Amino acid sequence: MASIEPLVQRLSSFSHIKQLQAHLITTGHFGFLPSRSKLIELCAISPFGNLHYATEIFCQIQTPFKNDWNAIIRGFARSNEPKIAVTYYQNMFRKAKNLDALTCSFSLQACSRFLGVFEAKQIHSHIVRFGFTADDRLVTTLLDVYAKSNDLSSARKLFGEMPRTDRASWNALIAGLAQGDQPKEALGLFKRMKTEGLRPDEITVLGAISACSQLGSLPEGETVHSYIKESNLDKNVQVCNALIDMYYKCGSVDKACDVFRSMGCRKSLVSWNSMIMGLGMHGHGSDALKLFNEMSQDGIPADAITYLSALCACNHAGLVSEGLSIFKSMESSGVKPNVKHYGSVADLLGRAGRVKEAYEIIKSMPSKPDIVLWQTLLGACKTYGEVELAEIASRELVELGSHSCGDFVLLSNTYAAHERWDDVGKVREAMKSKAVKKIPGFSFITVKGSIHKFINGDQDHPDWKDIYKKIDEISLRMNGMGYAAETSFVLHDIGEEEKENVLWYHSERLAVAYGLISGGGGDGKPIQVNKNLRICVDCHVAIKLISKIYNREIIVRDRARFHHFKDGTCSCGDYW
């Protein structure tokens, strides 16, 4: 039998595949293994194929050969049901025993799609058993699964054991560490890679930039950017997009704009989305909306993320009518609003005191509202003292199984504002009976290239005594300006154990104090602090005052947005 390859080259539709199958059967060549496997592969992975049909052919084969299995596994690995690929793999392992490195590779690709570490570990053991560990490509795929599933220790161990590492394996580990919670380690590897004589490429720098974004460290980001310029990697649109993202996340929306405006390649949808999001997070709502309009003139249609970015920009700047009209325009643009768009609009209305309208929006959703949405509504209820709606939202939250400390505190505070102390007591009881989980708050600051992390009230920093001394000094000077801590509700209602977290030693204040004594940010540069949660109301007041007393610009990046404190005010206009 001649190769069917020339024939295959000319196939362009599913009916061609069926004709080929008929041809193979009628000519008695279906039993000819390469042709049969090719047919299954075509069905399973070509753009005009049909995975279901591929499995039908496969099932008709009494003893499928290795390549038949591989074709099916490969097809499922890239389908919407990657787990099925692993099921086929396990069947093959039991029945056929003749799997090869490719079988493992396709199956691992499937694992990385559904983050199946358990399955990956099983395949890993087979890789060892079959002696495929010298296969760099296969091991890199395995490393990537571990890294993507956040099993970073396995990823690192594997990397350490590789007989040869190349750029791809370094890249997989760097990206994995950056996207996991080890951005510092990712940057360390990026630096080490250069000293070991491997030249980072665009994929490497994407990982490194992403690490800088996570750290929120502008100096580190600038160093990576210099490397990118030196190596001419700044013509790559993905690299530019990552730089935009990094700069605004590191507090410099101006530098993000510079990158955006001077891109040496065509801007993609992601470039626009990132820039709009960045402007929004820094409170430049109207600039964000200008860009939003400019984008359609540039012939790039907005997608769901564009709309979300524009809506967030409206939220952070309090642009209520603009936000509503953008939301309304979504349908006509053919972009279907999802939970996040509804959440954003509910937030916009809620913050503006239009709590009932926010509730109506939530009710009008085609899908079921999620925890975040009810929390948003609850937050607005607290601000505007809407007890009834607060109770509705809380009930929904309990039903959805939310055990977040914040939910209880908000409800309790809403009651407290109406002096309904019995109800306050009941909420507190409920908190005790359901082990309410609390995410620990932490902040960090980069000083002279190294990162210092602070947890509320911690004394782990080598200079903690000086930091606390500085805080005492700050508090004296603030009290002299008539500052009174807003502890009334917060401390009262959260419960006893919270009391030790005295507001004065909140992580963001420890970081700011350290910034002041260490000259963080350098001459005249702003002190920049990153926090994992939202900044607390009292710290917000305090840092405004600190910026005035010490005549220092302070930038705080919290979970939701940026706050630029200068001369006693904040860029968010106290609206966040």
Added chain:
DNA sequence: TTAGGGTTAG
């Protein structure tokens, strides 16, 4: 013949 590493939200 077929395989490895990649950018935006929350």
